[in-house]
Amino acid sequence: MVKVGIAAGYMTKFAEHWQRSLKDLAAESVVGLFEEAENITPDRIGITIVGNMASGQLIGQEHLGPLVVDHGGLLPAAGVKVEAAGASGALALRTGYLYIKSGLYDVALVVGVEKMTDQTRSAKITSVLSSASDQEWELQTGLTFAGSYALMTKAHFEKYGTNKRHIAAVSAKNHANAVYNAKAQFRRAFTIDQVVGAAMVADPLGLLDCSPASDGAAAVLLCSEKVINEITDTPVWITGSGHASDSLSLAQRENLHSMKATRLAGKQAYEQAGVEPDAIRVAEMHDNFSITEILGIEDLGFFLPGQGGPATLDGETQIGGKVTTNPSGGLKALGHPLGATGVAQAVEIFKQLRREVEPQRQADAEIGLTHSIGGTGSTAIVHVYQR
């Protein structure tokens, strides 16, 4: 089978870009990518895959495939838009990877983008996020997206004795990393006490346990092994790609203290890559809520079930720890423009493995992983990368 690698990666700053449109952000990510990868011209791009969750609901614009192709200067390339809620960017990456593996394309552009702050009513953002969950069976009862994650948090507390300081340590670590990341939305550190003491959103999750609404875009250039050396001498290979689903509604899950889809997607990716979890030294994890990173590092086998909280509090996931998680700042502090996030994770790992991030955030790893969740765990996508 065709081997697929990343030849270049670029992301915009994640922020509240009040003065900029989705088009503008997506175009910056494409132009920025072409500036980084000087040995490629737009006419080489036969296919562009766009990850986006909810531009229809958020800005009244669908059909982002040709929109990004058009405003990226890539016409008449084919444009594909894929969606899997908060995992839309990871799904775009995986779809680009499979399009190249098909043998029909040697080069694919993957763009993730979301423009959330054109919606200024927080109730609208809450409703859009909730549309990743089961509309008929959950939303109509009044359960919000944060409320769903609060239920999972309580289940983990109950099962394993995890507490608020454990989950707060996730946010504190991710904010500490973001201080050094020029692309991050929140370059400000918080202590564990500050996270624990923040205003309540959905008990036990406080404001600093929750990722923000963000605007941003990210892009990677995927190539087959046949052509990648024309563009770069130091590609990062995608050695494993896993994807699994679970029910949309929480009521139908096996349990709420673990995400089955993450376990299955991780298993697929590890088997393809031929690695065990302890080979992973750097990982960009889905931390839309602080609890999600705890679930992820347990479900991916970095730590035993129930040990994710204590390990985080002990610093084992800090930069240079047993496994560095979210050196970018994660969804919490880098920001979470839904469809852009999964692509930005790949950009971060690409730059980590090439030693191109700020020195304070450098994890010195040879093998990396990205983990993306859609909804409350209904979609999980895991990729493994190697220099």
Added chain:
Amino acid sequence: MVKVGIAAGYMTKFAEHWQRSLKDLAAESVVGLFEEAENITPDRIGITIVGNMASGQLIGQEHLGPLVVDHGGLLPAAGVKVEAAGASGALALRTGYLYIKSGLYDVALVVGVEKMTDQTRSAKITSVLSSASDQEWELQTGLTFAGSYALMTKAHFEKYGTNKRHIAAVSAKNHANAVYNAKAQFRRAFTIDQVVGAAMVADPLGLLDCSPASDGAAAVLLCSEKVINEITDTPVWITGSGHASDSLSLAQRENLHSMKATRLAGKQAYEQAGVEPDAIRVAEMHDNFSITEILGIEDLGFFLPGQGGPATLDGETQIGGKVTTNPSGGLKALGHPLGATGVAQAVEIFKQLRREVEPQRQADAEIGLTHSIGGTGSTAIVHVYQR
């Protein structure tokens, strides 16, 4: 490269399904498919690709990949949702085809679905359709989706002398075919005079030049050559798949009397399939407006530029004509539940080539084609099929 074929196909009736939800329609398409293809069990499905345009805007539900996997009884298979406006179903087919070509999957389920009639305000439907066009540069000027197609119609009239009777002949033919199709939304014939005399929507397009708002779902089972004979002895192979883009806004097109993306996607598909346009004896064409079928049969080389209208009026695209177009009734009379349409087109061609449609609609063809348009021609996807 891996050869990909269709092993089974099923569609719900297209209609205003007031009593049924998107979930319900999607589940019927999956269950119906498994009843048709008795030699396959759900555990063989590793991947499901869902085509849908606007469930977020229409019913407040995103994340249809795992939703369809879940309610189709296919957990924990991966679920992918793709979108390209009115070509979303065709994009789902093409993505499933490429996922199998990648070698990672031998079986893929492709589902198209849309639930439009939960929105009862026609202004909301108009706004959703328009979100396939350029929101910033066209919609804010007040240009509607039907208005955009009216501009293209006038350009074709001006360039080639096409007239209202020519385009009306498309609707009259498609309605005549739908009379015999049990799955069609409108099983009623109209004369050309009736079409020409219908109430005006956007000059020169009248009510009977426009496809309706519809609910429905369709599904096909795609397999690699390695496993397809376990399921059926009479597969239909996808021998060509083309996909191209054009600008979202009409102002940036080369001209308005032809769709460049169709020409490019058709060229790709013909070259892959190793056929010329005159080999195609049956085609499901995108006729969201009557003019679109005229543009399509010219851009795909069935007729010379400007000859599409006269050829249609002369009956050359009727069943048994030079090339039978829209034996199903087309978007106009079969119905147009946006994301379902492209998959339903594949179901029709699958059944046409296997001689499984109602005898009155049988085109007796060996090679077939489907043509799908997103927006005003910003996306074009073309597939070629052979027994």
